[in-house]
Amino acid sequence: MSVLARLEHARALGYCARGMRRWFEGRSHTWAEFVERGVPVDWLRATGDAMAIRVAEEADKAQRAAGQHEVLVPSAARDARSAQKEQAG
Secondary structure (H helix, E strand, C coil): CCCEECHHHHHHCCCCHHHHHHHHCCCCCCHHHHHHCCEEHHHHHHCCCHHHHHHHHHHHHHHHHCCCCCCCCHHHHHHHHHHHHHHHC
8 A cells, every 4th residue: 555646746846747747758657647546655755856755745745634644546445345345244
């Protein structure tokens, strides 16, 4: 489970889409992935890029403000629901 950084977090910092799109070129996560579902904050930090690290920090801050410490990716959320049903049934 990982906190995901999304376009909204970068926008909150005033980052422009054109520059962010270029930054994702040739990296292991894509611009489309970032926009559609987000990328792991740990991956952003591992790039060592100061601006990427700020986006990761913004995503963490947003999760704390929402009272959530981790965001489940969709497949993990399904797995968690399945486990809960098995325990209840």
